[in-house]
Amino acid sequence: MEPRTGAEHLADALTELNVDMAFGLPGVHNLPVWEALAATDVRLVGVRHEQTAGYAADGYARATGRLGVAVVTTGPGAANTLAAVGEAQASGSPLVVIATDVPSTLRRPGVVRGVLHETSDQAAMFAPLTKGQFTVETAGDIAPALYRAARLALAPQSGPVYVGIPTDLLRQRAERAASVSDPVPAPGPVDLDGARRMIDAAARPLVWAGGGALRSGAGPAIGELAEKLAAPVLTTFAARGLLPLDHPCLAPNPVHAPEVGRLWDQADLVIGIGTDFDGLMTQNWLMPQPPALLTVNIDPVDAAKNYRPDLTLTGDATEVVTALADGLPARPGLGDVTAELRGIAARLRQRVRTEEPQAADLLSTLEEVLPTGTMLVTDMCVAGYWVGGFHRVPAPRQLAYPMGWGTLGFGFPAALGAAAGAGRTVCLTGDGGFLYGCGDLATLAQERLPVTVVVVDDGGYGMLRFDQDREGLPRRGVDLVTPDFLGLARSFGIRADHVKGFGRAFRRQLGQFVREEEPNLLVVDATLRPPLNTSPRWYRREQP
Incomplete structure (x- = not known):
């Protein structure tokens, strides 16, 4: 041959x-x-x-x-x-x-x-x-x-x-050359006894789970560990959906809210799983070093680069956490922890409703109308920040949020890939970020991908406008001339509609669009105040 x-x-x-x-x-x-x-x-x-x-x-x-x-x-x-x-x-x-x-x-x-x-x-x-x-x-x-x-x-x-x-x-x-197998380092021993001694000595443990935990599929193991310890679980942006929404230990998001941040401040042991405690989650490391820190990470250097661990268990998150939880006795107080977390969640919902009613409407609509299994992809925009911080993600891999590198223009093209792989996807993007890749409306139309694009139009770069207004500066470069988004989408044969704000009309139209098999686009005229998880509003900067 x-x-x-x-x-x-x-x-x-x-x-x-x-x-x-x-x-x-x-x-x-x-x-x-x-x-x-x-x-x-x-x-x-x-x-x-x-x-x-x-x-x-x-x-x-x-x-x-x-x-x-x-x-x-x-x-x-x-x-x-x-x-x-x-x-x-x-x-x-x-x-x-x-x-x-x-x-x-x-x-x-x-x-x-x-x-x-x-x-x-x-x-x-x-x-x-x-x-x-x-x-x-x-x-x-x-x-x-x-x-x-x-x-x-x-x-x-x-x-x-x-x-x-x-x-x-x-x-x-x-002729095809022979394949080369790169050596895979064998996992070394982990000090489970030392970790259990740290746990035994802690009165108020806290679990902090990151993207590595989600990618490992460690949610069930972490859920079991947290229940045994009666410990709240905080999830990073990359770990949203790690635990079921009804899990008794799941803390509300985000940790950038003082109500949630106190869980870190009150903990005498933090167990960091699959995380590097990055600047975006820790308000550029203004969160204090925990009294005791136990980390689980595939890379011990990654685990230690921002906070000093007292002990690192090196290995796959699922395997290590499963072994750690095995044999641990269940602590009393799980009901008290659950009640505390529900109280925090209620106060946080009230804070959002008071601070930015339109954001509260957006969040409640997404929770109520998105069909089971819908993937939600956000861009770097104010509405996306609200969703990345506060949206209750029901399962793993149902939120993609570009807060790794923070690349504007991520949302719409990433949604194309998500829809091609996983089905119905909702993209939440701003008018500025959408223009980075709006030419791929052609791809959306050609491939008939099941994407609902929600373009939140505030006439420019709303986050940057907020920064300039906050500093008393004139607005420069942030107010944009934008196209007729409806006409643009329709020119590609994509159904499009328009609403003002995130009220009843938005809820009705989004609910209809996400039930359709075809792609569609919804423009929302709305201006939102940035949430607490954006850096200009980090509360720890204001602490003495």
């Missing part, structure tokens, strides 16, 4: 890796990939910008827990993905970016000759933003490189990986 082409080796590898979905933009250098994938069951969704390919692959990975794949072309095409790759890295999304590079026969080491799309070192652009970079040198090396990239991307802590393929190798025929 004649050896297969490099592009066919690529398609074989993705099929063998059980990749069912990829997102990409065709270019003169990567057309053989499109041809090869057409002969497989891998669905290659064509988007209108390479950044969208990266965000869509990220959204797919967050919604499904599977590997996200972006296929882009050389030079500027690869460079266009970098913002999305940075967000995936900061949020721990397993992503492989497959980018072509200039033909190997035309490259001269150390010289940029002016080949179309040539850069001096394409892989180096990705080095600060990825777990690893692979550049293949022969057509037969393509499949082994993709295997290594996929394993690395999915291995905890998961993240993006770059694979560069000189374009001439895609049409070359070669």
